[in-house]
Amino acid sequence: KGDVFTYDPGFVSTASSKSAITFIDGDQGVLLYRGYPIEQLATRCDFMEVCHLLLNGELPTPDQKQQFVQTIKNHTMLHEQLVKFFSGFRRDAHPMAVMVGVVGALSAFYHEAMDISDALHREQSAFRLIAKLPTITAMAYKYNIGQPFIYPRNDLDYTENFLHMMFATPAEKYEPNAVIARAMDRILILHADHEQNASTSTVRLAGSSGANPFACISAGIACLWGPAHGGANEACLNMLEEIGDISRINEYIKRAKDKNDPFRLMGFGHRVYKNFDPRANLMRETCHEVLNELGLHNDRLFKLALELERIALEDDYFISKKLYPNVDFYSGIVQRALGIPTSMFTSIFAMARTVGWVAQWNEMISDPEQKIGRPRQLYVGTPRRDVP
């Protein structure tokens, strides 16, 4: 607690034993990025300022922000050979499959990134990843729907540029409205980092072997894809669509409590939070704001989600197991209201989390005491024996 972070070095691999980036108190529902509460960052800052904070430890001065934003803009385009990679995928490939492949393939284009001992090379790889993930994410969507790629526009800010690449076409201009852009920016902030979650630990473990940052981030994307992790937002919206009506909520609550039924309430529960995930509260607020602004305040799925949350939070099983809504419970409803297709929710999670993965990777690689991670096991197999 406070400034003394306790950890059991005997338990965790050396790749993720201590960090100064993000602090979570699961019992109190506290989330801090470099000491700042997520509630303040999500309402007083933009995503570029939060990226600077996570990478450098401090919020930027106006001059530092201007320089940081321009540096990111210098890297928004993909090498044209890399653009050709997309044509090798089936059109109906899940966007996360495309992102794993294309992000990993960045390793084939920036050979200096292999030398991770050089701080400048590490910094450049960080900028390239943060800058190119929106371009790759939007291209994965355009490829999936058979529309031409829309190239980055550096006259737009980070989030507006992403929305433009997602929704503009050569035939139709797209000017993101302020509500949608602000809501998307907040979604990116809420997903930016989260301590040693499964995908961040994957990035750290891969990075501890000295693998290049593009390969490590590709490994993180692969891990995030799972429905128990980043895939939960897509699974949660599909679950709400399947429940369909408030009258069917109790049927699904009953299934979620049935140990013989593999069904889990998507967007509920967490490995660390045994209280409210503060991001879930902020995502619910964003839902209210966006749906009201867009005249969708009677959105049926949002009303269904609110009632499902109310019933679950009054249920003895969920209370006894300390199961609360997590970041994924409302994020799908907000993104759906912004016009984001369900298939893109996890890809946008990966795009947002890239800054956290990169900050955590760089923190580990910069630690002179860092060694390769090597988790141990409890052997429960056959004792030693001789071949007859």
Ligand code: SDX
């Ligand atoms: C993310 O780690 C991170 O920080 C991740 C993340 C990030 O920002 O990186 O926060 C993002 O991944 C959030 C989680 C998204 N996943 C989901 O919403 C999927 C649904 N949630 C469950 O699959 C589950 O809650 C997990 C996987 C998130 C956690 O599972 P655990 O470790 O089993 O949780 P637990 O130990 O607190 O569970 C206690 C009990 C268990 O039952 P018993 O073994 O005690 O009988 O509650 C049960 C669990 O089976 N349980 C659920 C449940 N979640 C846990 N029962 C029904 N529905 C659920 N959602």
